[in-house]
Amino acid sequence: MSPIRAGRATVAPVTAEALAAASGALGEAVESGGEQLPDAPRRAATDVVRKVSERSALVGGHTVVALAGATGSGKSSLFNALVGARVATVGARRPTTSTPTAAQWGSEPAGDLLDWLGVSTRHHVTSTSSVAVGSLEGLVLLDLPDFDSRDVSNRAEAERVLALVDLFVWVTDPQKYADARLHDDYVAALASHDAVMLVVLNQVDRLTPHEVEECVADLKRLLVRDGVRQATVLPVSAQTGAGLDALGQRLANTVAGAAASRTRLAADVRSAAQRLAGGVADSEPTVAAADQHELIDALARSAGVPMVVDAVARDYRMEATGHIGWPFTRWVQAFRPRPLRRLRLEDKTIEVRDQDVRSVLGRSSIPPPSPAAKAAVALATRNLAGVAGAGLPTPWADAVDAAADPPGGSLTDDLDRAVVATPLRGRNPIWWRLIGVVHVLLALSAVAGVLWYVLLWGLGALSFPVPDPPLVGGVVPVPFLLIVGGLALGLLLAALSRAFAGVGARRRASAVEARLREAIAAVADREITAPVAAVLARHRATREALNRARAI
Numbered sequence: 359m360s361p362i363r364a365g366r367a368t369v370a371p372v373t374a375e376a377l378a379a380a381s382g383a384l385g386e387a388v389e390s391g392g393e394q395l396p397d398a399p400r401r402a403a404t405d406v407v408r409k410v411s412e413r414s415a416l417v418g419g420h421t422v423v424a425l426a427g428a429t430g431s432g433k434s435s436l437f438n439a440l441v442g443a444r445v446a447t448v449g450a451r452r453p454t455t456s457t458p459t460a461a462q463w464g465s466e467p468a469g470d471l472l473d474w475l476g477v478s479t480r481h482h483v484t485s486t487s488s489v490a491v492g493s494l495e496g497l498v499l500l501d502l503p504d505f506d507s508r509d510v511s512n513r514a515e516a517e518r519v520l521a522l523v524d525l526f527v528w529v530t531d532p533q534k535y536a537d538a539r540l541h542d543d544y545v546a547a548l549a550s551h552d553a554v555m556l557v558v559l560n561q562v563d564r565l566t567p568h569e570v571e572e573c574v575a576d577l578k579r580l581l582v583r584d585g586v587r588q589a590t591v592l593p594v595s596a597q598t599g600a601g602l603d604a605l606g607q608r609l610a611n612t613v614a615g616a617a618a619s620r621t622r623l624a625a626d627v628r629s630a631a632q633r634l635a636g637g638v639a640d641s642e643p644t645v646a647a648a649d650q651h652e653l654i655d656a657l658a659r660s661a662g663v664p665m666v667v668d669a670v671a672r673d674y675r676m677e678a679t680g681h682i683g684w685p686f687t688r689w690v691q692a693f694r695p696r697p698l699r700r701l702r703l704e705d706k707t708i709e710v711r712d713q714d715v716r717s718v719l720g721r722s723s724i725p726p727p728s729p730a731a732k733a734a735v736a737l738a739t740r741n742l743a744g745v746a747g748a749g750l751p752t753p754w755a756d757a758v759d760a761a762a763d764p765p766g767g768s769l770t771d772d773l774d775r776a777v778v779a780t781p782l783r784g785r786n787p788i789w790w791r792l793i794g795v796v797h798v799l800l801a802l803s804a805v806a807g808v809l810w811y812v813l814l815w816g817l818g819a820l821s822f823p824v825p826d827p828p829l830v831g832g833v834v835p836v837p838f839l840l841i842v843g844g845l846a847l848g849l850l851l852a853a854l855s856r857a858f859a860g861v862g863a864r865r866r867a868s869a870v871e872a873r874l875r876e877a878i879a880a881v882a883d884r885e886i887t888a889p890v891a892a893v894l895a896r897h898r899a900t901r902e903a904l905n906r907a908r909a910i
Contacts, residue, residue: 371621374414377624380631380907381907383907384634387899388400388403394751394754395634399636409626416474417470418467418471419496422500422522423525424527425500425502425529426502426526426544427504430533433501435597440602440606441483445461458477458500458502459481461482461500464497476518494609505517506539524619524621527557528557529560531559532562532564545584554621554622557590558594560594560595562593563598577591592608635904635908639750639901640901643749643894645891649741653886653887654879661773662777663871665701667871669700670698670866671863671864671866674862679691681791724774724777742890743758746890757893758890761892764885772885773878776874779877780873784866800845800847802844804845805844807840810827811838811841
């Protein structure tokens with residue numbers, strides 16, 4: 359129920375807990391949104407959060423009502439009529455009011471509240487001096503400077519106090535009720551606060567009853583145009599006292615409800631959150647796996663992963679040849695440069711730590727990325743940022759772009775460290791040992807056959823009797839069979855082993871490529887994807903907090 363519209367359920371009552379929760383949500387939105395939120399609304403929201411905290415901390419059940427209006431509207435006269443004494447200065451010279459004047463009803467001290475409001479001129483209203491209808495116990499009524507004063511300081515003071523009060527009473531007159539300054543700068547700007555807004559048409563004693571009806575109807579039309587959906591206009595005359603009882607009753611209703619301050623603050627929170635809501639989107643984009651896959655592909659090429667994978671396959675074949683190659687030629691492998699050693703990637707016993715960065719950087723001899731590889735990374739990064747920032751307001755999209763672009767050459771260094779720290783070898787297959795043993799036996803058989811013939815030749819050269827070597831099948835000498843069989847079977851086994859080694863090299867290369875891509879993906883997640891996700895998470899937190907703040 360509105361605190362000034364008895365019997366009309368225009369707004370739900372605002373509890374202290376709900377106000378605190380909404381204000382906290384607004385503060386969370388400001389903190390999480392940071393510089394991505396519009397500057398002026400962000401500062402205004404910060405002021406609202408501080409105001410809610412300060413106003414809620416003030417002890418007492420006071421309701422602060424401000425009489426605000428243009429020069430000559432009769433605010434001070436109306437103020438004196440409600441108070442029942444000549445407290446505010448009334449005169450023909452304008453502006454008459456330069457500082458706020460406060461009148462307090464009730465015995466509960468309001469010093470802290472008035473200090474917070476910055477009002478030094480104060481008057482305590484006794485129970486017998488008030489002409490208002492109903493109990494005004496707890497009311498603090500303020501007479502503000504003219505908001506259209508030629509004195510800038512007067513206007514600034516009026517606007518400062520208006521930002522702190524619980525209820526606005528706009529005082530106008532038959533001559534200025536359509537003034538653009540009243541409607542455009544104040545009523546329309548505070549249209550969302552219509553639950554704590556009342557409009558008084560003063561000086562109706564100068565009009566006929568018919569003219570009063572026409573002025574009230576026209577003023578209501580203007581208020582509806584301003585956005586005040588249920589405009590309340592009270593015709594009064596501070597001179598004759600006409601309508602003062604109705605105004606006093608409205609003020610008494612407000613004081614009795616003891617909810618005007620929370621209603622006003624809730625409207626402030628809701629309005630501030632609504633202004634900030636224009637700085638966030640309705641939802642956050644989703645980065646598809648295909649976009650991340652494109653980025654990892656580009657980073658892998660930039661890090662030289664294809665070169666490393668090829669070196670792993672060649673290194674595997676060379677190592678396999680050293681174990682399962684033909685014993686009479688495998689020694690040649692010792693004179694050939696190892697592919698991984700040339701890239702300075704052979705030693706995998708080093709653990710990369712943050713403090714070892716300088717010692718690890720440059721360990722690999724992988725050539726720097728080519729211009730084409732760099733361009734591919736830049737394109738993939740922009741594509742990822744474009745997808746992640748699609749539909750977001752420009753400041754958030756810019757933040758996504760900045761998050762997806764690591765500073766300096768840190769990305770290249772991180773990729774190199776990831777390659778250096780990735781194990782590129784594995785355990786040698788058991789069948790290498792078996793084939794190696796068979797190769798040795800075949801080689802020994804061939805050597806044994808050769809030595810047999812050498813022995814027979816030596817015996818003949820020394821004129822010793824030369825025994826005939828045993829025959830296999832009565833045809834083939836055993837030494838000849840040992841030589842031919844050892845050499846032929848050794849060459850055949852070497853050829854078969856080379857074929858199997860090729861299969862093993864492809865498997866090793868595939869496994870290493872998966873490890874390298876996993877390491878590259880970790881770098882991409884840490885340096886690009888995670889920062890982008892953090893920006894989107896901040897946007898989500900900001901959006902959800904603003905929704906909670908607007909729901910009050």
